[in-house]
Amino acid sequence: MDYGALDAELRDRNADGVVHVGDRFDDDLRYLTGFSGPDREYAFVYDGEGGEAILCAPQLFEEQAQREFSGTVVSAAEQEATTAGERAADLVSGTVLVPQSIPHDTALWLERAGCDLESTAVVERMRSRKTEAEIERIRTVQEAAQTGMARAETVLASTEVEGDPLIWEERVLTTERLRREANAAMALEGVNPVGNTVIGAGERCADLHFTGDIPIKRGETVLLDLSPRGPEGYYGDLSRTFVVDLEGGWERRAYVAVERAQEAAFDALSEGAGTLASTVHEETAAEISAYGFRPDGTPGFTHGTGHGVGMSLHEAPSLRSDTELEAGMVLTVEPGVYDPQEGGVRIEDLVVVREEGFENLTEYPRSLVPEVRSSGQ
Known part of the structure; x- marks a missing residue:
């Protein structure tokens, strides 16, 4: 997956990372990760311009994530946090770009971690x-x-x-x-x-x-x-x-x-x-x-x-x-x-x-x- 458009968006917005949380029915998340399951929330994190693409894999789906996602896979066992939003919040700081559809609890976790949230439509533009x-x-x-x-x-x-x-x-x-x-x-x-x-x-x-x-x-x-x-x-x-x-x-x-x-x-x-x-x-x-x-x-x-x-x-x-x-x-x-x-x-x-x-x-x-x-x- 080429994340060059994410790099450009981070640079243009002077932001520090991108977070997207959803499940298998979220087509933006499927596009970003290539990961096809499951029907419970998981997180995609892009940490910094030219940085690391991370998938917080749901428990029991780590092997599938390793097969389907080309970036770094972090298993649930590697993080103390339990929800997808909390796990994402552990991996980013500063100004974070999120879609308008970001789950409410994810937004709260990011804000509690000290992140400033800004909305972006960069994934829609990438997909078009x-x-x-x-x-x-x-x-x-x-x-x-x-x-x-x-x-x-x-x-x-x-x-x-x-x-x-x-x-x-x-x-x-x-x-x-x-x-x-x-x-x-x-x-x-x-x-x-x-x-x-x-x-x-x-x-x-x-x-x-x-x-x-x-x-x-x-x-x-x-x-x-x-x-x-x-x-x-x-x-x-x-x-x-x-x-x-x-x-x-x-x-x-x-x-x-x-x-x-x-x-x-x-x-x-x-x-x-x-x-x-x-x-x-x-x-x-x-x-x-x-x-x-x-x-x-x-x-x-x-x-x-x-x-x-x-x-x-x-x-x-x-x-x-x-x-x-x-x-x-x-x-x-x-x-x-x-x-x-x-x-x-x-x-x-x-x-x-x-x-x-x-x-x-x-x-x-x-x-x-x-x-x-x-x-x-």
Whole structure:
């Protein structure tokens, strides 16, 4: 792990150390340490510019910490203090930079030890710009998501369409059955769906977080959003929309609008680093509007064009913000059109901003009518 950004922040703020306390669900802490457990608090301490990175490992997890963390691991047996905050306070002095989310008891321990606390967002800034190693981890997870999408699309393409609802392998095909097929395919690739597989059908496509179980019918939109997490903590994110036995109408018009909107976003991103994030969203929304759909209302395009992806599924930057995009930022590009009376259409790729242009980490084809896929393409 390169802590150069922490050094720069300490130097600029004339501070003496950085402390972060959390558990396995704290993505900032996972990012700083690479340590993947447990669900009890532990501490990361960076002591001085160019100094030592220390992990106060939880009891019984010292060996795991030694494997996963590249800095110094201090076991619970080496310190008299018991809580993570108290253990961190034993290792620092002077002005200490902490995140706004620092646990209250940790702040008290640091203050009792004579430390002056100042808030910092340096980790958020570090996370927003990925290294090439991080990009490769994300690429691998995105490939697994594509395998899951291929399985789901193949199931849809293999259904019987004589009546409603659709029949697959002699049983009614529901959103839950389709979700299980996609999740099983991704699990075989070594990633965890982590409950993030969203599959809607018909009017439920307008519910962006639908995880219920309903029959899938011919002629209606089926929206699949797959966001698995890899073993090193990084996410992928992929969405496609299909219609079995397409007859046209609203579904086709919405799909064309979304395709063109994504291409407009790609055109904006082709300028590469230095592009304003909001410009990408504005160009996308304008294209949606040109096809007669409301760019920021219901029905219509009801969310931003995209967001950062990394150790968290949703992280900085938002493409609705005035952030200047930097090389290494990994973003979703996911225009959509939704109507509770008709259904929903979204296409989502994952891209990385480069100094010149961008790279699409997604190789999955776009097709409104489902086809049998033998792999992730």
